[in-house]
Amino acid sequence: MREAYHDQLGQLADRLADMCAMAGDAMERATASLLQADLAVAEQVIGDDAKIDDVRSSIEEQAYALLALQAPVATDLRIVLAVIHAAESVERMGDLALHVAKAARRRHPNHVLADTVEPYFAEMGRIAVQLAREATEVIRTQDVERARSMEDADDAMDDLHRHLFTVIMDKEWPHGVPSAVDTTLLGRFYERFADHAVSVAKRTVFVVTGRMPGYGGDIDD
């Protein structure tokens, strides 16, 4: 009985890791659709989002069943609760990739972004995908050091995001208000995606250490 129960806990973490990998793939494709104005890829991301939502619902159901039937305590309880929280964050990562893909679709066949800011988004996309993959590995390995090291990539994201704002706010911005508005929202989507990936990893650290590192500062809406 207890054996089967620990198998179920392990399965839950595996499915969360798979879900996080799906969100990373979604953001990778969404970024490609954004930078290449590729409608087919954008449609693929948009169509696939429901799969991520389904995995989340199923993880949550499985977690609730575990809590109700097994009444885990101590570390096991913390694992189940961390999975429930993390699944919510990963679903939002998928939704943010969806927003990026929808922006690409909305402006197709035009590019959403001005040439001058596309390199920022190529780099923010790269970091976002990297963070999703790191979070996936942290879920699989519960590697506390790896989780901590994600903060550097998150700092790099924040720097890019801040710098992007100075570019948009510059008096010489020649691309007009609609382009500035799109760029502002897209920048925020990438920054939020990174925050959620870090939050997922931190939740895992919480399970291992019993202490939530600096929670409350990073996730802000």
Added chain:
Amino acid sequence: MREAYHDQLGQLADRLADMCAMAGDAMERATASLLQADLAVAEQVIGDDAKIDDVRSSIEEQAYALLALQAPVATDLRIVLAVIHAAESVERMGDLALHVAKAARRRHPNHVLADTVEPYFAEMGRIAVQLAREATEVIRTQDVERARSMEDADDAMDDLHRHLFTVIMDKEWPHGVPSAVDTTLLGRFYERFADHAVSVAKRTVFVVTGRMPGYGGDIDD
């Protein structure tokens, strides 16, 4: 023993309701600071945000202790999990009010918003605060109908938000790119605040009915 335990559950819901009221007050003051360029009020919101975060931590700890010590099942389990989720949403509502207050502080003594869009924000602020207060009452009363009726106010918020975009995107927007960027982000903060308030109320409905109404469509990052 069971009596004390149900008292604890009731306390947990009461503290969540108090927290939700705090987030509503924060957004009310943040909106005042935004519309009146009132630095003192903005500073008050900024200084008070830590109190909301503290209540959230304390609610989460209390909920975890209940799960670990009492191993609730069925409805009781669902209440505790709903409280944990809802406390996270309410903390984010507080953070969004914080963002509004920080925008007011950043541009002080100037107004952040152009005259032409201030009325939109007066109305979005009113709806946001109303939704936070409705959510507070739904937590206290578990009134399913009241939770459902919040969707109308949320739809009104979405309409305002969409219309705001058409105003910003208009070729005749005379206020420049920085103002458009600020207005875009602020609009998103109000819309997200409303989504979180509705999500808190929906979680409460979930506790009462055992079914989560249309979850996944409203909260998108």
